[in-house]
Amino acid sequence: MGNNTSIYxxxxxxxxxxxxxxxxxxxxxxxxxxxxxxxxxxxxYSTGNITSxxxxxxxxxxxxxxxxxxxxAFSLGDIECSSVLSVNAGGIVGTxxxxxxxxxxxxxxxxxSVPGG
Numbered sequence: 001m002g003n004n005t006s007i008y009x010x011x012x013x014x015x016x017x018x019x020x021x022x023x024x025x026x027x028x029x030x031x032x033x034x035x036x037x038x039x040x041x042x043x044x045y046s047t048g049n050i051t052s053x054x055x056x057x058x059x060x061x062x063x064x065x066x067x068x069x070x071x072x073a074f075s076l077g078d079i080e081c082s083s084v085l086s087v088n089a090g091g092i093v094g095t096x097x098x099x100x101x102x103x104x105x106x107x108x109x110x111x112x113s114v115p116g117g
Contacts, residue, residue, distance in 0.1 A: 003036040009043045015077070018052040025056035025086065027063030027094065030075055035068035037098075042071045049077040049110070055085035057094030060108050067098040071105055078110040087114045 001007065012030045020026055027033040030046025046060055057063040060075025070092065081087045088095035091108025 001032045001035055001039050004038045005036070006040040006042065007031060007044055008040075011044060012046040013048055015048040016050045018050075018054055020052075020054045026052065026054050027056055028052055028058045029062040029064075029094070030060050030077065031062060031073070033063045035062050035065040035070075037067045039065075040069040040071070041073055042069070043073070045074045045076070047076045050079050052081045053083055054081075055083045055087055056081075058087065058089045059094040060091045060110060061093060061106070063094045065093055065096050065098075065101050068101045070103045073106045075108040076110055078113070080111075080113045082115065084115045089114050 028050055031041050031044050058079055061073050075091055079089050089112050092106050
């Protein structure tokens with residue numbers, strides 16, 4: 001999602017399976033793969049599983065967030081990455097790259113599985 005945007009009262013129910021084999025890493029999330037500056041996800045949920053064999057940031061709601069807000073959200077699906085390279089994975093967010101962002105009133109029930117984790 002671009003900067004200065006928001007997603008409100010939305011949901012995702014399908015599984016996400018990444019088979020990307022190119023160079024670099026990817027961002028995967030149940031609602032958004034990447035949240036730019038001053039973005040928000042509110043009152044949203046994801047129920048599908050996320051599976052990847054590629055290094056990157058993987059989260060039940062968002063893969064990566066930068067100075068963004070996630071409120072009143074949840075994720076029910078499992079997160080699984082088989083890459084042995086750099087992986088940041090979480091039930092809600094894979095990685096938060098700016099300290100001014102916030103996550104509140106969220107929960108996850110899915111299992112997070114990464115090599116060595």
